[in-house]
Amino acid sequence: MVEFRHSCEIAATPESVFAAIGDPKRLARWWGPSGFTNTFSVCEFKPGGKWSLVMHGPEGVDYPNENLFEEIDPPHRIVVGHPSQPVYRLVILLTPTAGGTIVSWTQTFENDALARQIESIVVPANDQNLERLRAEVLRT
Numbered sequence: 001m002v003e004f005r006h007s008c009e010i011a012a013t014p015e016s017v018f019a020a021i022g023d024p025k026r027l028a029r030w031w032g033p034s035g036f037t038n039t040f041s042v043c044e045f046k047p048g049g050k051w052s053l054v055m056h057g058p059e060g061v062d063y064p065n066e067n068l069f070e071e072i073d074p075p076h077r078i079v080v081g082h083p084s085q086p087v088y089r090l091v092i093l094l095t096p097t098a099g100g101t102i103v104s105w106t107q108t109f110e111n112d113a114l115a116r117q118i119e120s121i122v123v124p125a126n127d128q129n130l131e132r133l134r135a136e137v138l139r140t
Contacts (some may be wrong), residue, residue: 003108010137015075
């Protein structure tokens with residue numbers, strides 16, 4: 001299985017970072033790469049909860065997504081399953097530091113060939129996603 005690992009430090013507590021992930025209104029503001037917006041039809045932030053959304057790309061293309069919140073351990077761990085193509089599992093860890101919180105983001109793809117095919121999109125998109133999370137956390 002192919003994994004893409006990303007991390008950033010945010011000058012805020014794990015609880016503050018977790019709040020930006022767990023609140024659907026805030027999650028909709030930062031989720032996705034730069035220039036994307038979101039429309040959520042369902043966002044049940046609980047273990048086993050469904051998360052259905054459409055990501056609207058800056059070029060006008062819509063990207064429907066179906067996810068499951070597989071695990072939630074406040075304020076340290078969130079696991080999101082993406083059962084539709086491309087199938088992946090995203091593990092988000094929030095680790096306290098002297099300066100705030102390290103957000104570790106590990107995205108594991110089921111299909112290695114597909115993961116390598118989209119790597120040039122996924123890697124910068126994940127970094128942009130984390131930067132958008134940082135901006136959301138520091139905005140409030």
